[in-house]
């Protein structure tokens with residue numbers, strides 16, 4: 001028995017690609033997420049990191065039941081989200097919220113900011129009067145650093161950072177238990193990124209909300225998350241407590257990602273042995289055999305071509321998938 005809020009078990013997400021002609025014979029499937037498992041506990045932030053196109057967003061959407069997994073399970077407080085009835089799904093929608101990368105395009109341009117922020121209450125708290133909704137909306141606007149008198153303005157009158165504050169207010173107004181932040185600060189200037197990250201951390205401290213923080217930016221994930229899952233081509237490479245990952249990354253891909261962080265700590269003893277990541281990510285339509293990272297891995301051997309590395313526990317709450325981790329950096 002576990003008290004995890006969210007459990008993801010051997011999750012697969014496939015997308016059909018191409019029409020496949022009249023008989024559908026040429027139809028291909030792209031595996032965006034492959035056999036991913038993890039848990040998130042109450043009040044915790046799990047970071048998901050990897051290069052663009054590694055399946056991070058598909059994973060987030062599958063958790064939110066916005067795409068249907070082709071295998072595995074997503075359990076929310078012990079209940080399989082794909083088997084929920086309409087009433088349970090409505091409750092799930094208020095308990096899990098998402099903040100997207102592009103705040104302006106995720107906000108309805110024809111609604112005022114006040115309407116945007118208060119709208120989820122109409123659906124998820126219909127018992128509230130208009131006056132109570134309005135009061136909650138104003139409190140939420142002020143909590144995210146906006147002013148009550150901004151409620152009658154439209155999204156296009158705000159900066160990118162302010163729009164993201166509006167998105168966060170809209171997500172938080174229903175008091176969710178989990179927020180999926182999908183590249184939520186990637187489109188913002190660095191100073192605004194820091195403000196939004198600090199706002200999310202403050203809200204987490206105040207409310208106990210859990211977060212799944214998805215980003216290609218390892219420095220931002222390091223700031224936000226207590227544990228980090230490193231993904232490559234839809235697969236889990238390493239799942240580790242944050243500090244352990246940075247102090248002692250054992251997977252060659254994690255090491256390459258950390259080496260690419262501009263402000264990587266020069267005092268880290270591993271820094272001399274970090275290698276630059278070269279080459280392009282292979283097409284997910286024809287992933288490499290064996291270890292999917294082998295075409296870019298400086299440590300690849302014939303064994304990496306022939307068989308898929310299994311996920312192994314290398315310490316408490318620390319797992320990875322590499323044939324050679326014991327001899328490489330342990």
Ligand code: SF4
Nearest residue numbers: 291294297304322323
């Ligand atoms: S299994 Fe082989 S190719 Fe894959 S990360 Fe480990 S050493 Fe590199």
